Amino acid sequence: MRINRYARIEDYALIGDGRTAALVARDGSIDWLCLPNFDSPSIFAAALDPTRGGTFELQPVSTFESTRRYVADTNVLETTFTTGAGCVRVVDALTLPNHGLEPMRELARSIEGVSGRVPMRWRFAPRFDYGQTRPRWHRRGRMMVAANHVEAVALSSWNAGTAVAGDGDSYGTFEMHAGDRALLAMSTAYAEPLIDSPRGDVEGRLAHTIAFWRRWTQDRHYDGPWGDAVRRSALVLKILIFSASGASVAAPTTSLPEAIGGPRNWDYRFCWIRDSNFLIDALLQLGCFDEAHSLFWWFMQATALTEPELHVLYRLDGGPGVPERELPLAGYRGSRPVRVGNSAVDQLQLDIYGGLFETAWLYSEGHHSLDRDTGAVLARVADHVCDIWRQPDSGIWEVRNGPFQFTHSKAMCWAALDRAVRLAERGELPSRHVQRWRREASAIQDFVETQCWSASLDSYTRVAGSHDVDASLLMLPTIRFPNAPRLASTVDAVNRHLRKDDFVYRYHADDGVPGSEGCFLNCSFWLVSALARTGRVADATALMERLVARANDVGLYSEEIDPANGGFLGNFPQALVHLALIEAAVAIGSRS
Amino acid sequence: MTVVWSALAGGFMGTIVMTTMLRGAAEFGFTRMDLALLLGTAVTDNRRKAKAVGYAFHFIIGMAFALLYGGIFGAIGRASWWLGALCGIAQALFTATVLVNVLLPIVHPRIGTPETAANEIALIEPPGFLMLNYGRNTLLVTLLAHVAYGAIVGWAVRL
Numbered sequence: 001m002r003i004n005r006y007a008r009i010e011d012y013a014l015i016g017d018g019r020t021a022a023l024v025a026r027d028g029s030i031d032w033l034c035l036p037n038f039d040s041p042s043i044f045a046a047a048l049d050p051t052r053g054g055t056f057e058l059q060p061v062s063t064f065e066s067t068r069r070y071v072a073d074t075n076v077l078e079t080t081f082t083t084g085a086g087c088v089r090v091v092d093a094l095t096l097p098n099h100g101l102e103p104m105r106e107l108a109r110s111i112e113g114v115s116g117r118v119p120m121r122w123r124f125a126p127r128f129d130y131g132q133t134r135p136r137w138h139r140r141g142r143m144m145v146a147a148n149h150v151e152a153v154a155l156s157s158w159n160a161g162t163a164v165a166g167d168g169d170s171y172g173t174f175e176m177h178a179g180d181r182a183l184l185a186m187s188t189a190y191a192e193p194l195i196d197s198p199r200g201d202v203e204g205r206l207a208h209t210i211a212f213w214r215r216w217t218q219d220r221h222y223d224g225p226w227g228d229a230v231r232r233s234a235l236v237l238k239i240l241i242f243s244a245s246g247a248s249v250a251a252p253t254t255s256l257p258e259a260i261g262g263p264r265n266w267d268y269r270f271c272w273i274r275d276s277n278f279l280i281d282a283l284l285q286l287g288c289f290d291e292a293h294s295l296f297w298w299f300m301q302a303t304a305l306t307e308p309e310l311h312v313l314y315r316l317d318g319g320p321g322v323p324e325r326e327l328p329l330a331g332y333r334g335s336r337p338v339r340v341g342n343s344a345v346d347q348l349q350l351d352i353y354g355g356l357f358e359t360a361w362l363y364s365e366g367h368h369s370l371d372r373d374t375g376a377v378l379a380r381v382a383d384h385v386c387d388i389w390r391q392p393d394s395g396i397w398e399v400r401n402g403p404f405q406f407t408h409s410k411a412m413c414w415a416a417l418d419r420a421v422r423l424a425e426r427g428e429l430p431s432r433h434v435q436r437w438r439r440e441a442s443a444i445q446d447f448v449e450t451q452c453w454s455a456s457l458d459s460y461t462r463v464a465g466s467h468d469v470d471a472s473l474l475m476l477p478t479i480r481f482p483n484a485p486r487l488a489s490t491v492d493a494v495n496r497h498l499r500k501d502d503f504v505y506r507y508h509a510d511d512g513v514p515g516s517e518g519c520f521l522n523c524s525f526w527l528v529s530a531l532a533r534t535g536r537v538a539d540a541t542a543l544m545e546r547l548v549a550r551a552n553d554v555g556l557y558s559e560e561i562d563p564a565n566g567g568f569l570g571n572f573p574q575a576l577v578h579l580a581l582i583e584a585a586v587a588i589g590s591r592s
Numbered sequence: 593m594t595v596v597w598s599a600l601a602g603g604f605m606g607t608i609v610m611t612t613m614l615r616g617a618a619e620f621g622f623t624r625m626d627l628a629l630l631l632g633t634a635v636t637d638n639r640r641k642a643k644a645v646g647y648a649f650h651f652i653i654g655m656a657f658a659l660l661y662g663g664i665f666g667a668i669g670r671a672s673w674w675l676g677a678l679c680g681i682a683q684a685l686f687t688a689t690v691l692v693n694v695l696l697p698i699v700h701p702r703i704g705t706p707e708t709a710a711n712e713i714a715l716i717e718p719p720g721f722l723m724l725n726y727g728r729n730t731l732l733v734t735l736l737a738h739v740a741y742g743a744i745v746g747w748a749v750r751l
Contacts, residue, residue: 018710036706096711104706190706212711244704245717290713293637297715304624305727317725318624318717371639 001027005050006333009256009568010552012047013068013077016239017094017209020105021252023047023572024077024092026066026553028059035151036105036190038242038249039269039316041129043153043188048255048338049329054127058090058109058184061119061173068554073231074213075239076206077554086116088176095205096212103187103195108206110183111160113176120176122184124155125169130327130340137165143187143196144170150191158183158199221287224589225541226581229548232555233578234286237279240575242316246294247271247302248279249316251559251571257335258560258570262515265331267340268559268571270313270322271302273352274396277359278579284366285586296363300374303356307377308384310356312349312398313342320345347394348403351472353385354412354479357419360428370428379430382420386433386440389413396472401512405464407452408472410444415479417441445482453486459493460486462507469497470507471523477533478526478583488534495527500563502546518560518569521547525580532587540588548581557581594750595662602676602748603658606741607651613740617733625719625726625733630692633716634700654741657683661745669751676746677739684738688722688731 001011007025012032015022022044023032031046031053045053064081071078076093091110095102111120126135128148135146135153143154144163157163159182161172174182185202187195197205216238222230241248250272255265276299283292302318303310311320324341331338360378364370370378389410392403417437424431451464462470474494477487498505503519504527524547531540550566551557557577559570617623629639631653632646661679665671697703697718704714723730 016710019706019708096709097707216711238710241710243710243712244706244708244714246704246714247717294713294715298717301624301717304618304626305621317720319725319727321728373639373643 004333007031007047009332009558009572012556012572013070013552013554014236014239014252014556014573015075015077015092015094016252017096017105018239018241018243020094021239022092022094022107023253024079026068026079028057028066028079028081028090030056030092030107032253033107034252034269035153035188037316038252042131043126043128045127045131045329047253048332049131052127052131052329054125054131055123056107056109056125056186057121057123058111059121060088061121070232070235070554071210072214073217073235074210075235076210076213080114081118083116083118086118086176086178087114088112088118088120089114091206093206093209095202096209098205098208100201101195101197102201102205103197104190104192105188106197106202106205107186108183108202109185110203110206111176111181113178113180115178118176119173120160121171121173122160123169123171124163124184124186126153127168131329134168137170139163139165141196143194145194152189152194154187154194154196156185156187156196156202160184219287222285224585225592226544226548226585229551229555230286230582230585232551233581234282234288236556236573236578237282237575238288238291241291241295242271245316245318246291246298247314247316247318248275248295248575250275250576251574253571254340255331255335255338256558256569256571257332258517259335259515260333260569261335262517263335263337264513264515264517265335265337265339266571267322267324267342268574270315270342271298272313273299273303273310274312274349274355275576275579277355277362278576278583280359280362280366282579282582284362285582289366292363292366293368296359296368299356299359300377304377308380310352310381311345312347312352313345344394344398347398348388348391349395349398350389350391350393350406350409351396351412353381354415356381357416357423358479361419361423364423364426364428370423375423375429378420378423379433382417382429382437383433385413385416385420386436389440389444397506397511399511399513401510405451406470406472407448407460407463408470408475410448410452410464411476411479411481414441414444414448414481417444448481449483449486457493459490462509466509468507468509469493471498471504471520471526472506474504474523474526474530477530484534491527491530491534494530498523499527502543502550503561503563518562520560521550521557521577522559522574522580525577525584528584529580529587532584532591537588537591540584541592544584544588595666596659598748598750599658599662599745600655602661602745603655604651605748606658606744607654609744610654610737610741611647611650613737614733617729617737623727623730623733625723625730630696630700630703630716630719633702637702637715658745661742662749665746665749666751671746671749671751673743673747676742676744676749678742679746680738680740680742681735683742684735687738688734692723693719693721
């Protein structure tokens, strides 16, 4: 089940509470959790280093098989362990606050004996600050407590054996008979005292958490095809939204590699501007109006310090600084370096301006009018786009050997000015500079049509004057770039040159980073959308069916897939892939 | 009564200067803190109305603090611009560490807190310790604005 003590990425499931998230392996180990927030240092990081990273194991003592599912319509995971002696069910959740005194964060593991007699064991091995600090244990009442500066975690157990501490870990064994119930609860505190909750309170919060997720899912409106996959994607996206600010992490992990053993290992625990327009679109499609409203407000607050310039990504608290550094961890299956922070923040990526305006346009289309201050800010940004669109940039894929004149970046600048004009015509933006925005949008369109078109490829190209294609060109139909015949032939060219079976490479060109990578799954779903939007609905539907079947056993996708063996690669689960899935389902649904 | 009227006059002038400094700092890109928006969104999620309400709140709070300053100066029997500036420093630190960071999110229905989870929707990001979530210079801006406010109130108060 494990390869050199590492679980396969597809063997993880995600639980979360809108503040942080944990990866639970198929064998019952929790191998990734940052506290108190997504972007805080980890307390469990065995996914990146099984020796130093820290984990919370819970499994039968003897050989077992396991099956998993989410409790219907929730983000609460249910794992069933089957052994030769019987069967045990474990329910894992990061609980949500209920009325009452609750810990700052709480991880509940509820265990139920289903049949027979099953000896169980657990090992609670927190390691503070990305595995750098082994805890010392103290027993306080029924709690085993480990502290590091202002951070503390405590484990309480009920009917789950007597905790024994040693070598930085806390252990226990117990036996489950049919009908038995046991409970392990990890409560955490940051710069405040720990809360010692009675068993009834923990179980009450677990029940409340299940009820909340069910209610939230039932309130979503989606009647299109692949409803189960879309609803699971919506649930994933909801826990990736940092509730305190409304921002969304691109993925809750760092440095799960793009190729096993390779150096393409990045930290995705930040909010990328370009993802937010996909997210707002999906949230509005699914009837999550409050979440869309919150994201747009965060968006405008976060960009206030830097506008009219935008940063590529922002911290969840809205700050722009995310310095990149390397951690002394072994890396997933030896994939080093393990990075935290992301230096892509310093790049010029012109497409994000299109993302901003598409977000504002969709928000406005969703019957939220823009206030005067927001309109004035957007007008200044539109003027800025007019000033900078001719510059080369690092593009959507954040290449590190650029800058280049990326076609996708130019098209997104066109989208920015096109939406700015439309918003101004609707009275949402000051209209003083509308003529300039129109003129520059037209100039961008001319540039793309003359400099970024290859007659020999019968396609738009990756960069001006080149003869390569790029999967980002699949986005041109989505932003309604105005040349339908060329869009259709470009989709065909990407399909011919970058597709391998059901998967699509981003590009074949050098990007300045050593090592190889798998196929980005969002590109496959973009191909589905592009095929549907250019009239090939049957092809799109067939590909979509096969891609939906490629999700792991609980319906999640990582950033990439290895086309050779179908193994997941990259950070997991990735919001952009789930957003692309929703967009693809909607694109087909609206044309069927 | 002299102390009350002089404190109110100083509070009015001081709040004008402080509000102008805070707004100017935001416009020049030093901070993302928008006090009017923070205060006004306690009663409405309409951004335009929120700012109008927020400025009104801020003036009322500015006058109230000026009366408190007057009380302090009366109790110690002297008033001066530098005593006011010292009070301004204390007020700025209290504002950054407790008032806006801890107390405001508790009573404000739309500001996120460290406890806000998936079952709640926050519209405004939490300020964070020393309000640093709103930009690295936020504390400095807050400090300077409050020192100016305190100095004006201290200069205006007549015992």
